[in-house]
Amino acid sequence: MIGHRLQLREPATLLLPNGLPIEHPVRAWRQTATLWPFIDLVASADFLVSDRGRRPIASFDELRAEVDAMGDMRGGILRKALVRARGGVRSPRETRLRLLLVDAGLPEPEINWTLRDHRGSGVAELDLAYPRWRVAPEYDGRVHADDARQFAKDADRWDLIRSLGWDHVRILNHHMRGRGDLAVAKVRDALTRAGWRPGHAQRVPLSFA
Structure with missing residues (x-):
């Protein structure tokens, strides 16, 4: 496993039940914009903001704030994805x-x-x-x-x-x-x-x- 520093700010990691640290989902969502197609960015935003019997992983405000703080990518693809994202989606x-x-x-x-x-x-x-x-x-x-x-x-x-x-x-x-x-x-x-x-x-x- 090789670690990479992607940004010059304090890390925001989460710990899995087995103790493995992972990138915060909101930050990871923005980072995937370098590779993922538009539809996958919308689907992942849907997943993050939807309530599946538990508290949503993130809110629309948190996703927008991350884009505002670190910038959009590939012609504004993240903001476009947020416009198309909806809460409550199951798959x-x-x-x-x-x-x-x-x-x-x-x-x-x-x-x-x-x-x-x-x-x-x-x-x-x-x-x-x-x-x-x-x-x-x-x-x-x-x-x-x-x-x-x-x-x-x-x-x-x-x-x-x-x-x-x-x-x-x-x-x-x-x-x-x-x-x-x-x-x-x-x-x-x-x-x-x-x-x-x-x-x-x-x-x-x-x-x-």
């Missing part, structure tokens, strides 16, 4: 899907939106959601493909989402390959069926029927 593939949809000219979806029944009870948390059009795109990594119980639970959840009048759009890994054209087409088709048109934010009344 890098979810980040990529969201960016693909928005960059293709589709509306920006809500993140981890709670779907409720006619009584107001929460019945499902949707990774990405278009409440106006009742369209729910979700990336399905099939991490539980070999778990029959988990698959059955997921299938029941999909049926419940559809029973409440939503178009549940499952995005699989092969839909995301290359430029993600297949994923974008599936979501665009669902939005179009629901009444969405480019440049026309027609509101479709919510219905629980």
